[in-house]
Amino acid sequence: MSNTVVIYYSGYGHTRRVAEYVAEGAKAELIEIDANGDITDAAWEKLNAADAIIFGSPTYMGSAAWQFKKFADATSKVWFTRGWQDKVFGGFTNSASLNGDKQVTLIFMQTLASQHGGIWVSLGLAPANTFDATRNDVNNLGGSVGALVQSPSDRGAEDTAAGDLETARLYGARVTEIAARLKG
C-alpha cells in the first residue's frame, strides 16, 4: 500500500468537496492550504514522507489560485535537496465554466511535479463525449492530464455534477494504485 497525500486550496468550499472525493479514492490524507497560502511544519513532513502527492486548486483567472502558487513556490526549499525526486504526482482543478481554462492549472501542476523530478499520473479515463453523454457520466469534461471538475457559479459545492465527483474519486484511486505498483 502506498501513502498518498492530497494537498489543496479552496476559497469557497467547492474544491474542498472535490478534494474529499479524490482523497476517498486515493485513501489519502487531506491537507488544506490556508487563506494565506501556508501549511504547517507537520504538513510539510507528511508531504516529504508521502509516496504520492496529489495537487488541487480552483482555477482562478485562468490559473491556480495565488495561495496554491505560494505553496508551489515554497516547495523550492524541497527542490534544492531533490527531496521529492521520483515521487508519484497527480492534480485536479475545479472551476465554474465547463472549460474555464482549467487545462492551464493542470499543466502548471504537472510542470511543478516535473520540476521536482516526479512521475505524473494521467487521468486514464475515456471521455464521455457522445450525443447521449450527461454530466452524470465519468469524464464528461473530457480531461486527460488530470481530473477536471465544474461547479456552477450560482450553486454551492453540494450541486457539483455527480460524474465529475466520480471522476475525481477514480483518479485518486488510480494515483494510489500506480504509486503502490511502483513501490513494489
Ligand SMILES: Cc1cc2nc3c(=O)[nH]c(=O)nc-3n(C[C@H](O)[C@H](O)[C@H](O)COP(=O)(O)O)c2cc1C
Ligand atoms: C478570483 C476568481 C477567479 C475565477 N476565475 C475563474 C476562471 O478563470 N475560470 C472559471 O471557469 N471559473 C473561475 N472562477 C470560478 C471558480 O473557479 C469556481 O467558483 C470554483 O468552484 C471556486 O472553487 P472554490 O470554492 O474551491 O474556491 C473564479 C472565481 C474567483 C473567485
